[in-house]
Amino acid sequence: MKELWVPIVAIVMSFGAPLVTIVLALYYGFRKRRLLSEERISAIEKGVSIHSLTASSSRRMLRHAAIMLAIEKGMSVPPLPEEPPRSRIPLAWGLIFTGLGVGTFIALWVAVGIRVGVWGVIPFLIGIALLIFTRILADQEGAIKREKESQGEAQ
Numbered sequence: 001m002k003e004l005w006v007p008i009v010a011i012v013m014s015f016g017a018p019l020v021t022i023v024l025a026l027y028y029g030f031r032k033r034r035l036l037s038e039e040r041i042s043a044i045e046k047g048v049s050i051h052s053l054t055a056s057s058s059r060r061m062l063r064h065a066a067i068m069l070a071i072e073k074g075m076s077v078p079p080l081p082e083e084p085p086r087s088r089i090p091l092a093w094g095l096i097f098t099g100l101g102v103g104t105f106i107a108l109w110v111a112v113g114i115r116v117g118v119w120g121v122i123p124f125l126i127g128i129a130l131l132i133f134t135r136i137l138a139d140q141e142g143a144i145k146r147e148k149e150s151q152g153e154a155q
Helices: 002-045 057-073 088-111 114-154
Strands: none
Touching: 002 057, 088 114
């Protein structure tokens, strides 16, 4: 009978532990957003100006509710902050994939051989493509910024 408990506990723990982790992460993430929302709404009701309304897509509802409440109270709506440059995200993933590709290539080459190690080239090339995309995106953002500055000087 004792031998039966070992596999049962192993199966329950192997599925239960990740499930509990996911549930707790979702609960505390929701709790944090709810507390943040309540804090901002109470600050607006008291007449305190809010300077840090984010442009994050996950907080659009919160931003909209805060702006609508500020308008109802007759307060001035603070300007939205500029979004961070989009070129940072592909840069991070490009570096990750490039490193992953090099690491995979070396590990497989040493462990199995060059014929299997070649599979590490795939994530490496994906990383290189993301780095090239980042460069192109940064150049486009720089051109847009220069164009806006030149229009501002012309006026």
